[in-house]
Amino acid sequence: MIERRPIADAVGHATLLLAMLIVAFPIYLAIIAASHTIQDLSSFPMPLLPGAELFKNTAQALFEGPQIAGVARATPALLLMLNSLIMAVSIAVGKIIISLLSAFAIVYFRFPLKNFFFWMIFITLMLPVEVRIIPTYKIVADLGLLDTYTGLVLPLIASATATFLFRQFFMTVPDELVEAARIDGAGPMRFFWDVLVPLTRTSIAAMFVIQFIYGWNQYLWPLLIASDNRYQTIVLAIGRLVRSTDAFYEWPVIMGMAVLALLPPVLVVVLMQRWFIKGLVETEK
Amino acid sequence: MEKRVVFQNKFLPYLLIAPQIAITVIFFFWPASQAVVQSVLREDAFGISSRFVGMDNFIALFEDEYYLHSFKVTALFSILVTVLGLSISLLLASMADRVIRGATAYKTILIWPYAVAPAVAGALWNFIFMPGQGVLAWVFVQMGIDWNFLLDGDQAMGVVVVAATWKQISYNFLFFLAGLQSIPKSLIEAAAIDGASPTRRFWTIVFPLLSPTLFFLVVVNIVYAFFETFGIIHSLTRGGPAKATEILVYKVWYDGFEAQDLGGSAAQSVILMVIVIALTVVQFRYIERKVHY
Numbered sequence: 001m002i003e004r005r006p007i008a009d010a011v012g013h014a015t016l017l018l019a020m021l022i023v024a025f026p027i028y029l030a031i032i033a034a035s036h037t038i039q040d041l042s043s044f045p046m047p048l049l050p051g052a053e054l055f056k057n058t059a060q061a062l063f064e065g066p067q068i069a070g071v072a073r074a075t076p077a078l079l080l081m082l083n084s085l086i087m088a089v090s091i092a093v094g095k096i097i098i099s100l101l102s103a104f105a106i107v108y109f110r111f112p113l114k115n116f117f118f119w120m121i122f123i124t125l126m127l128p129v130e131v132r133i134i135p136t137y138k139i140v141a142d143l144g145l146l147d148t149y150t151g152l153v154l155p156l157i158a159s160a161t162a163t164f165l166f167r168q169f170f171m172t173v174p175d176e177l178v179e180a181a182r183i184d185g186a187g188p189m190r191f192f193w194d195v196l197v198p199l200t201r202t203s204i205a206a207m208f209v210i211q212f213i214y215g216w217n218q219y220l221w222p223l224l225i226a227s228d229n230r231y232q233t234i235v236l237a238i239g240r241l242v243r244s245t246d247a248f249y250e251w252p253v254i255m256g257m258a259v260l261a262l263l264p265p266v267l268v269v270v271l272m273q274r275w276f277i278k279g280l281v282e283t284e285k
Numbered sequence: 286m287e288k289r290v291v292f293q294n295k296f297l298p299y300l301l302i303a304p305q306i307a308i309t310v311i312f313f314f315w316p317a318s319q320a321v322v323q324s325v326l327r328e329d330a331f332g333i334s335s336r337f338v339g340m341d342n343f344i345a346l347f348e349d350e351y352y353l354h355s356f357k358v359t360a361l362f363s364i365l366v367t368v369l370g371l372s373i374s375l376l377l378a379s380m381a382d383r384v385i386r387g388a389t390a391y392k393t394i395l396i397w398p399y400a401v402a403p404a405v406a407g408a409l410w411n412f413i414f415m416p417g418q419g420v421l422a423w424v425f426v427q428m429g430i431d432w433n434f435l436l437d438g439d440q441a442m443g444v445v446v447v448a449a450t451w452k453q454i455s456y457n458f459l460f461f462l463a464g465l466q467s468i469p470k471s472l473i474e475a476a477a478i479d480g481a482s483p484t485r486r487f488w489t490i491v492f493p494l495l496s497p498t499l500f501f502l503v504v505v506n507i508v509y510a511f512f513e514t515f516g517i518i519h520s521l522t523r524g525g526p527a528k529a530t531e532i533l534v535y536k537v538w539y540d541g542f543e544a545q546d547l548g549g550s551a552a553q554s555v556i557l558m559v560i561v562i563a564l565t566v567v568q569f570r571y572i573e574r575k576v577h578y
Contacts, residue, residue: 008483012380013387019377020394023454026409027397029420033412045423102305109298110291117302124313126565130512130534131557134541134550135316135323155312158305175290188292217402219516220538239404239520242411251412258408265400270393277396277459 091215206279363510374457403516438529
């Protein structure tokens with residue numbers, strides 16, 4: 001810093017600490033709620049310190065799910081999380097593969113209609129699922145993909161942002177590498193797998209973090225596609241439970257589920273922070 | 286921009302780009318064109334035949350007071366989320382830029398909410414604001430406020446704004462911090478030597494240099510408030526009470542799926558499409574300008 005201002009520094013730290021507390025408060029409170037019995041939680045205000053039931057409530061959320069009168073059969077969070085995992089990983093991996101291939105085609109080949117395809121991919125940025133909601137649902141229904149993993153994943157794996165990111169990176173790869181590969185007798189696919197993909201791995205990691213979170217946190221799409229409980233994701237299940245009439249009696253279990261729902265993406269962000277920030281900043285270039 | 290050295294192959298590039306294009310056509314272009322077609326048709330009561338009605342669906346939409354209401358709700362919601370989110374994050378980012386010590390720890394905690402799904406954020410804040418139960422509900426009752434966001438429209442708007450802003454602070458914070466850290470320290474030092482106070486330095490040097498980041502974030506936040514908050518609304522208020530929090534995206538889903546009004550919903554889709562296209566154009570035009578800096 002330019003001048004020493006101990007008071008200003010203290011104010012800075014205090015503000016940030018306060019912000020941290022406020023930001024973490026909802027998550028803290030969810031953990032507290034998951035650690036009490038419903039009797040404890042019913043007092044107004046609710047307790048702010050942890051109780052002894054965290055393990056029991058989380059176990060119930062994981063293996064049985066909240067038992068709400070009128071809801072025929074609860075889905076255990078374990079199954080819901082498995083669905084979320086399948087969806088998030090397939091979307092992330094799918095987007096990365098498809099975008100790597102199309103960026104490779106766009107950068108390393110000259111062919112008629114190249115610019116046309118490039119613009120087609122660009123325009124998908126302007127067509128989020130929210131603006132074509134019913135017709136997209138209809139197509140998935142016509143293809144018989146309702147209540148399938150394919151239906152959950154396939155329509156979401158086209159990605160303009162990932163294609164642009166990889167294209168941008170490929171442009172910076174020195175031409176000498178292509179020439180060297182050619183002299184050594186490597187064809188385009190050999191060059192792609194053995195030279196280009198290994199060079200791209202940090203961008204791939206960054207993209208994976210961003211798209212994993214995107215996939216795990218999907219809500220509107222599974223709401224349309226997964227009417228069968230077996231294909232519900234955990235985020236969808238939470239959204240449905242919150243406003244259900246008798247949810248009150250199962251709050252500890254529901255909040256335990258909410259914690260389970262936010263844990264994987266939060267862990268990914270915290271543990272892969274470097275790639276996360278890289279991905280976030282690069283996709284917006 | 287073109288590569289100097291490329292591979293020669295007639296079919297391979299098409300094969301490589303085919304998966305992306307196939308998904309784009311089947312799940313993006315075809316449905317979008319269907320939405321446009323659907324928006325000028327009206328189905329009969331049994332959904333068997335439909336006839337061309339021109340702009341009738343759009344006219345009906347703009348004569349529908351609920352639709353105009355939804356527009357106002359969306360405008361208010363996105364302005365509140367953008368202004369609140371940006372000012373809080375700018376404050377926090379400038380603090381973090383200043384303190385250096387412990388900045389990484391602050392950053393790690395402050396980026397959590399980005400990873401939390403909108404619907405889960407809704408569930409967490411619901412629990413805090415729940416009438417007769419939540420912690421803040423208790424605080425409000427102690428303050429003598431008649432708190433029930435499930436019945437009071439203004440309170441419901443407040444709750445969804447808080448949840449949506451909480452989620453977006455991480456993103457804004459990271460971009461502001463990156464923007465602040467890219468400002469050359471020599472400029473600020475020069476101003477300090479000339480005797481400018483920290484406040485003066487902020488408004489005359491830092492803020493103008495930060496304005497590209499700011500404009501970019503304004504667009505991103507509006508897009509976020511318009512299109513990425515469905516989960517928050519659906520899990521917290523279901524658009525209620527009395528449509529007080531029914532944003533456009535919620536209404537397009539509700540009218541299409543719950544009310545089965547296909548023509549009306551398609552017309553709303555087309556209007557949303559126009560909004561996204563406008564926002565994207567603004568964003569990219571602006572980014573192009575940033576390149577010339």
